[in-house]
Amino acid sequence: MGICSSFRDARDRAVDRCYRCIPCLADPARRSALGLKVALVALHLVYVGILFLFDGDLIEKTKHEPWYTSLYLLLFVATLVQYFVTSGSSPGYVLDAMRDINETNVTFRKTSASSKQPASSKNGSLVITVDSGQLGRNAPGSNATSWTKRVLDMYPPGTSIRTVTCSYCNVEQPPRSKHCHDCDRCVLQFDHHCVWLGACIGRGNHCKFWWYIFEETALCLWTGILYITYLKTNIARAWWKDVIMILLLITLAFCMIFLLLLLLFHSYLVLTNQTTYELVRRRRIPYLRGIPERVFPFSEGICRNLYNFCCVQSSIYSLEWLPTTLELEEKSRPYTCSDFLSCRCC
Ligand SMILES: [Zn+2]
Numbered sequence: 001m002g003i004c005s006s007f008r009d010a011r012d013r014a015v016d017r018c019y020r021c022i023p024c025l026a027d028p029a030r031r032s033a034l035g036l037k038v039a040l041v042a043l044h045l046v047y048v049g050i051l052f053l054f055d056g057d058l059i060e061k062t063k064h065e066p067w068y069t070s071l072y073l074l075l076f077v078a079t080l081v082q083y084f085v086t087s088g089s090s091p092g093y094v095l096d097a098m099r100d101i102n103e104t105n106v107t108f109r110k111t112s113a114s115s116k117q118p119a120s121s122k123n124g125s126l127v128i129t130v131d132s133g134q135l136g137r138n139a140p141g142s143n144a145t146s147w148t149k150r151v152l153d154m155y156p157p158g159t160s161i162r163t164v165t166c167s168y169c170n171v172e173q174p175p176r177s178k179h180c181h182d183c184d185r186c187v188l189q190f191d192h193h194c195v196w197l198g199a200c201i202g203r204g205n206h207c208k209f210w211w212y213i214f215e216e217t218a219l220c221l222w223t224g225i226l227y228i229t230y231l232k233t234n235i236a237r238a239w240w241k242d243v244i245m246i247l248l249l250i251t252l253a254f255c256m257i258f259l260l261l262l263l264l265f266h267s268y269l270v271l272t273n274q275t276t277y278e279l280v281r282r283r284r285i286p287y288l289r290g291i292p293e294r295v296f297p298f299s300e301g302i303c304r305n306l307y308n309f310c311c312v313q314s315s316i317y318s319l320e321w322l323p324t325t326l327e328l329e330e331k332s333r334p335y336t337c338s339d340f341l342s343c344r345c346c
């Protein structure tokens with residue numbers, strides 16, 4: 001009994017010391033996210049390590065054709081780097097976008113005030129004050145912030161401010177935003193909260209996420225080919241090596257099928273400018289209610305969607321307006337022969 005309690009005390013003291021050295025480990029959520037990252041790196045190392053450990057032919061091949069193994073290892077490193085970059089990137093939080101827009105507005109007002117008024121009164125016309133304690137919200141008693149006005153402008157006229165305000169963050173959500181309960185923040189163009197990455201996927205990092213699953217799929221495929229090549233060579237070797245390799249290959253095949261389907265699914269979302277959340281909860285999202293199933297309200301054509309997704313990264317806080325009734329009617333129009341000739345869908 002006494003030994004048990006002294007062991008527990010010693011363990012608690014060691015854990016406390018560990019938390020003091022690495023403060024982020026004290027938070028259970030961050031601890032589990034870190035555990036996942038360590039597990040992912042370990043899994044990758046096991047798959048590739050066992051291959052190089054068992055496969056003498058691969059080592060031989062590396063000596064004669066070093067470029068082949070170098071390319072494979074490059075993909076391996078690039079995939080892990082992409083994983084950490086995606087997991088550490090911001091999905092584009094609504095609060096940050098609000099702060100960004102309000103700050104831009106303050107700078108603009110300051111500039112216009114200083115050009116019109118004497119220097120002594122140049123701060124007199126400031127309406128918005130950006131205070132970190134208020135998370136970027138305007139000072140009490142001032143007019144509606146530029147953020148509130150901008151968000152309301154994006155919805156059809158007559159939309160009440162209450163219906164677009166998040167009850168958790170108390171911030172006005174632009175169209176396509178959603179509150180993430182895991183991150184406890186509203187995310188712009190919310191796609192989903194990825195448990196594997198320990199991060200939300202939204203406007204700011206959807207492109208990075210797509211590249212991550214692309215690289216991971218390519219790595220899985222290449223590793224699978226190397227495993228099959230190893231098993232096909234008729235060299236006498238220990239049976240247990242074959243058993244380990246077959247078991248790893250089976251799990252790899254499952255991962256590859258899952259990744260391939262995920263890649264195809266996200267490619268479809270990109271081409272039609274949709275998010276996972278919009279596709280899954282289409283009937284429950286107010287701004288998508290009543291729109292026919294095959295109409296993608298935010299799509300600007302395949303080429304434009306692709307360009308916006310890959311190349312327009314100037315600001316992750318740029319917001320999307322809801323399409324007008326006229327635009328929706330135009331998008332709902334059935335395709336004719338001339339539409340196909342003029343590539344209307346592109
Ligand atoms: Zn929220």
Ligand SMILES: [Zn+2]
Pocket residue numbers: 180181182183184192193194199200201
């Ligand atoms: Zn989240």
